[in-house]
Amino acid sequence: MTSKEILNISVDCVVFGYDLNTKALNVLLIKRYLESEDKKQILVNDHVLTGYHVLENETLDQSATRVLKELTGLTNLYKKQFKAFGNPDRLTNETDLIWIKDQKFDKRTITIAYYFLLKTEDVDLKNNKYDAKWFPTKNLPKLGFDHEKIIKEALEDLKTKCLSEPIIFELLPDKFTINDVQDAYQSILGIEIDNRNFRRKLINKKYIIPLDEKQFGVSKKPAKLYMFSKDIYEKVFKKNYLISI
Amino acid sequence: MTSKEILNISVDCVVFGYDLNTKALNVLLIKRYLESEDKKQILVNDHVLTGYHVLENETLDQSATRVLKELTGLTNLYKKQFKAFGNPDRLTNETDLIWIKDQKFDKRTITIAYYFLLKTEDVDLKNNKYDAKWFPTKNLPKLGFDHEKIIKEALEDLKTKCLSEPIIFELLPDKFTINDVQDAYQSILGIEIDNRNFRRKLINKKYIIPLDEKQFGVSKKPAKLYMFSKDIYEKVFKKNYLISI
DNA sequence: CCAAAAGTGTTATGAGTACACCCATGC
DNA sequence: GCATGGGTGTACTCATAACACTTTTGG
Numbered sequence: 001m002t003s004k005e006i007l008n009i010s011v012d013c014v015v016f017g018y019d020l021n022t023k024a025l026n027v028l029l030i031k032r033y034l035e036s037e038d039k040k041q042i043l044v045n046d047h048v049l050t051g052y053h054v055l056e057n058e059t060l061d062q063s064a065t066r067v068l069k070e071l072t073g074l075t076n077l078y079k080k081q082f083k084a085f086g087n088p089d090r091l092t093n094e095t096d097l098i099w100i101k102d103q104k105f106d107k108r109t110i111t112i113a114y115y116f117l118l119k120t121e122d123v124d125l126k127n128n129k130y131d132a133k134w135f136p137t138k139n140l141p142k143l144g145f146d147h148e149k150i151i152k153e154a155l156e157d158l159k160t161k162c163l164s165e166p167i168i169f170e171l172l173p174d175k176f177t178i179n180d181v182q183d184a185y186q187s188i189l190g191i192e193i194d195n196r197n198f199r200r201k202l203i204n205k206k207y208i209i210p211l212d213e214k215q216f217g218v219s220k221k222p223a224k225l226y227m228f229s230k231d232i233y234e235k236v237f238k239k240n241y242l243i244s245i
Numbered sequence: 246m247t248s249k250e251i252l253n254i255s256v257d258c259v260v261f262g263y264d265l266n267t268k269a270l271n272v273l274l275i276k277r278y279l280e281s282e283d284k285k286q287i288l289v290n291d292h293v294l295t296g297y298h299v300l301e302n303e304t305l306d307q308s309a310t311r312v313l314k315e316l317t318g319l320t321n322l323y324k325k326q327f328k329a330f331g332n333p334d335r336l337t338n339e340t341d342l343i344w345i346k347d348q349k350f351d352k353r354t355i356t357i358a359y360y361f362l363l364k365t366e367d368v369d370l371k372n373n374k375y376d377a378k379w380f381p382t383k384n385l386p387k388l389g390f391d392h393e394k395i396i397k398e399a400l401e402d403l404k405t406k407c408l409s410e411p412i413i414f415e416l417l418p419d420k421f422t423i424n425d426v427q428d429a430y431q432s433i434l435g436i437e438i439d440n441r442n443f444r445r446k447l448i449n450k451k452y453i454i455p456l457d458e459k460q461f462g463v464s465k466k467p468a469k470l471y472m473f474s475k476d477i478y479e480k481v482f483k484k485n486y487l488i489s490i
Numbered sequence: 491c492c493a494a495a496a497g498t499g500t501t502a503t504g505a506g507t508a509c510a511c512c513c514a515t516g517c
Numbered sequence: 518g519c520a521t522g523g524g525t526g527t528a529c530t531c532a533t534a535a536c537a538c539t540t541t542t543g544g
Contacts, residue, residue: 006253006353008251008253008254009253009254009331009355054331054355056333056353057333058333059331059332059333060329060330060331060332060355081328081329083326084305084326084329084357085305086254086299086304086305086357087304087305088301088302088303088304108251108301110254110299110305110355110357112329112331112355162488163486163487163488163489163490164489164490165490166490168490177523178523178524179522179523179524185488189486191486194507194508194509195523195524196508196509196510196524196525196526197506197507197508199523199524199525200525200526201488201505201506205490218515218516218522219515219516219517219521219522220514220515220516220517220520220521220522220523221513221514221515221516221521221522221523221524222514222515222516222523223522223523223524224523224524240489241408241434241436242408242533243407243408243430243446244408244409244485245408245409245410245411245413245450422496423496423497424495424496439533439534439535439536440496440497441497441498441499441535441536441537442532442533442534442535444496444497444498445498445499446532446533463495463542463543464494464495464542464543464544465493465494465495465496465541465542465543465544466494466495466496466497466540466541466542466543467495467496467541467542467543468495468496468497469496469497487506
């Protein structure tokens with residue numbers, strides 16, 4: 001069963017991928033490239049998020065999930081709808097107008113923006129049909145449309161969210177070291193954390209399960225591995241109403 | 246300058262009003278009422294949020310602001326875009342179909358939902374052209390469309406938000422007592438707070454300014470009045486990166 | 491003088507913060 | 518044996534939580 005596109009409503013996906021090796025939070029972007037007919041001029045040469053029209057018969061969540069699967073082949077990732085963007089001028093700078101000229105987009109398109117969390121290594125970028133690439137959030141390339149704004153707002157939301165919910169583990173492999181978790185926090189939040197205090201805090205959590213395993217194939221002292229138990233987290237979790245204003 | 250409606254995109258406004266007297270958080274709703282042509286049957290009889298199409302040349306924020314002004318006459322209120330709702334079936338239950346039959350709505354309309362914060366007393370409901378009324382969030386009437394869901398999600402967001410940002414003061418008059426603030430928190434969060442601990446905590450904040458004034462015309466011991474200084478709050482505020490997972 | 495709400499203090503506990511060195515391993 | 522990152526302990530401070538009675542006022 002096919003379904004028609006809604007021409008003025010899209011979803012855009014900010015795909016955050018954490019790279020354990022470089023300790024950097026990345027965003028997956030696709031390339032926009034267009035030359036003039038005589039090939040003498042480069043008309044468009046930048047990057048954008050992936051997104052697509054919402055289809056008539058699907059929910060917004062399904063739409064985002066579909067777009068992500070097209071791009072990465074992955075499903076069942078952490079997903080959050082974080083904001084709608086719909087300024088009348090969001091697609092109307094010169095380059096963007098050239099780009100959408102031959103496309104089905106309305107000039108006034110509202111986009112529902114989602115972000116997804118995963119590990120960079122989980123996406124196979126070879127033969128990716130969109131020519132997708134990872135870019136560190138701290139060093140974004142030139143971006144089309146209002147996508148820089150969308151990424152920035154996604155990142156802000158992620159920063160807030162990772163302080164109160166255990167989503168950091170969505171960015172890490174199933175088995176991780178305490179220092180991996182610390183690195184991830186430091187990279188996302190842009191802060192330094194005291195290692196001793198952090199260890200103590202994390203190891204004391206009942207849902208951080210120590211494994212009888214160590215790292216393997218590292219060139220220095222291998223670290224102890226842990227895993228995160230979502231089940232235990234949900235059982236142990238009690239909403240705390242600490243008013244911190 | 247007039248502007249066309251975008252037929253499949255709307256904003257809906259969850260207007261939260263706090264009533265200091267009843268100590269209840271309320272939502273402002275308008276009535277839907279429709280009889281059959283022979284007047285023998287009531288076809289639609291429930292309540293909904295206010296909302297309207299987004300116009301071609303306005304931003305989403307402007308759209309929400311416009312709708313709120315139409316309803317309440319007020320501007321410059323605390324406003325938050327909190328979620329987009331766009332399930333294909335969100336307007337398609339039987340009653341809703343009857344209601345929108347003669348309206349310009351597409352059946353597949355995405356709505357961008359906002360909530361606003363104010364004091365119930367600030368809205369003059371006499372002669373309100375939409376027949377708007379306050380309903381306590383704890384006792385909502387029958388609601389059309391997916392508006393119950395929208396209100397519930399707005400309330401959840403408000404609960405989270407009021408723990409980390411000083412938006413509680415948007416719900417209170419400029420001059421308030423410590424107990425007013427406590428009551429507001431208790432009502433919104435549905436919890437009990439120890440008065441002594443709460444007082445100490447609040448009074449110690451530099452941005453809670455004690456006034457040389459007391460309540461006036463109350464039937465018991467009048468309480469000391471305070472005000473909230475947004476300026477001082479913003480100067481004093483330091484983002485704390487407390488990881489509380 | 492009475493009813494009602496305002497206002498007040500102390501202690502115990504737990505969490506956060508600051509801080510520097512030894513240890514285990516691979517090479 | 519050495520370089521590298523892993524791992525450890527203590528003391529201080531501050532915020533929270535628990536808890537019950539007195540004070541002030543209007544009527």
